[in-house]
Amino acid sequence: MKDESVFIYSPELLNYKFNQHHPFNQLRIQVTLDLLEKVDAIQNRQIISPRRATQEELLLIHDQDYVNAVTSAGHGNLSTEVAENYGLGTEDTPIFFNMHEASSLLVGGTLTAADYVMSGKVRHALHLGGGLHHGFSGKASGFCIYNDSSVAIRYLQEKYGARVLYIDTDAHHGDGVQWSFYDDPNVCTLSIHETGRYLFPGTGNITERGQGQGYGFSFNVPVDAFTEDDSWLNCCKTAMIEVAEFFKPDVILTQNGADAHYYDPLTHLSVTMKSFKEIPKIAHEIAHQFCDGRWIAVGGGGYDIWRVVPRAWAYIWLEMTDNKSELSELPSSWVNKWQPYTSDKLPLRWEDDEQLYPPIPRRAEISEKNKQTLEKSLYPIRSIKNK
Template sequence: MGRVALVWDERAAGYDLGPGHPLAPVRVELTVDLIRRIGLLGGGVDEVLPRALDEVELLRHHREDFIDTVKRLSWDPTARAEERYGLGPGDTPAFEGMHPASLLICAASVEAARQVWEGEADHAFNPAGGLHHAMPDRAAGFCIYNDPAIAIDWLLEHGAERVTYVDVDVHHGDGVELMFADDPRVLTISLHESGRFLFPGTGRADDIGGTKAPGSAANVPLHPGTPGSVWLGAFDAVVEPLIRAFDADVLVTQLGCDTHASDPLAHLALTTDDMAAIYDRLHRLAHETTDGRWVALGGGGYQLVRVVPRAWTLAFAEMAGRGVPVETPMGWREMAVQRTGDVPPTAFLEDPVQLSEAMRAQAEQEARASVTALRELLLPLHGVR
């Protein structure tokens, strides 16, 4: 196992959309603390500070008037709401310091990409990243700047010929897909709860890329109640062969863990055990298809204490090739209660969710439909029969 990097700067906790907002920075702080407490760092597994990022990098994917608006509201969030830029009451309110905090998250994702591309690390993880809904001209879905797209663009600018992006968040990775829909060098893959039931309402199975790059996008919409076994079956059926066929130089993943059965904003039925199986697959595919070059980013996840820290610690442990203890440390649990009032689970892993036969049958039917559509419409474009 080569070197592994955890890219983290305490100032990233400044990305704070306000009291009571689902995307609370404490979830990432608790993750980093848990990683430290169980001894995953050391011996070639290092915590790394991101280098500063020139604002010009934002202009590769965001309009200048949008960036200027973010800056203005960053210094005075009480100014008139700019709803045409997605900033105002609702999902993505303006907050003091949002421009430097958002730029720092982009810097951390670019640093993760740089660590991997320049050979300083085989794998790198930015748990504060993965803000995949941000659009060129507006914020959306809690996301201001699209750090996955900016990191991918950095890789392309520095010599990567192909990048595979796999998004396992419960919400469709719409912003990243849009930004690369007409770029044949990037394959975006998103497995998510169907847009018929969940924000952002996009990501149908027949959405397979832009007119200039047909086949550049793969979408696997899933029915509410989909358990881990069905999710993993869809991944094995179409995502793995696509990753192998595209034969990229780097694997970039968004590891949103809001697919968990207890997530308050969505309706899938995965467990941390299922997530560990996902990370195992991604790790194996990185070594088998991209010479181990794996850049991982955080994403959604709104069980701030009970799920996110365990899920992303499992992801980082997989990247580091190290195990986790059966139980989370008592000191960490006590600290989490002190900070949030919520009690985290003792065990890292969980038993499967029990579903009714009808719900399981519906989930299996929708997954089969998505897999069939991709086999007919997309896989042949990549030479997969």
């Protein structure tokens, strides 16, 4: 029996761990996988171990000096002063043992997903350990050491000659990926995120459209703080469909940060599970419409690892595998297993309560502003279409 999808996972992915108190915690992958197993939505044969990215593969994007610095830092052989020049040893990206080895495994997981999809073994691949979209060629940033998506996109170009559409629905702007391909007309980046006015990394304005031959292939939709489901989904669905129609990719790579949720401690949006259930459906439809189903999905942000991330990320796999099960209540075995690990009361249902938060006073104003932002962002391709 041939599966349509694979799930890239190994317990080794949890070795990407800065410290006990850091908000970036890869335990969320294990908790998500356990939820899928508890609802019989995944089989062992669908779980594929990631490989480690080679030095040559990392150098598709990253500088040799930087890779050397990461390797040295992970073995305690880099001075504090030199480390800080590379964004290492900061509050965001503290140094930890075997940092290079753990980071290159995350990159290799996304490359594994890419090979499975592009070789035709499967149509879809999910690697929740990836999605580290803030990493730069020579510097760590925003919890990200190596940028697995950037490396994978260049790999897809060089090995398969693919035109890649990168779609990022993390609450933070996908800056590292955007800048990696800012002058490349064969990579199109689309990021829907909270405005950088209040949130790291402060970029992702609608005026960031690319440069040189890549001008017109970078799209950003920065939404206002406190944006709710209807406005968020309108921006995501409209932009994803119109950009895909414009670019006509050979493969899509989606970054699925779960930090736009109301509960997320690091962002200011008011999105619920309604959006996290819908966005993978849009991506799935686009993949089948434009690139014979070729869809690679990675994780990303998401810092409420108990109440939000497992449900949000499980929805991606359920969509990838066309799981039509009517899921309402979360399995009590899953809730009982993980509740002792958190002081937050775990949800009992897949969907969020409709009264999750008090009404947002400026809802109409925020939605109208987002609508105008969306129109400005998509204006270049709409103007071409209307000629």
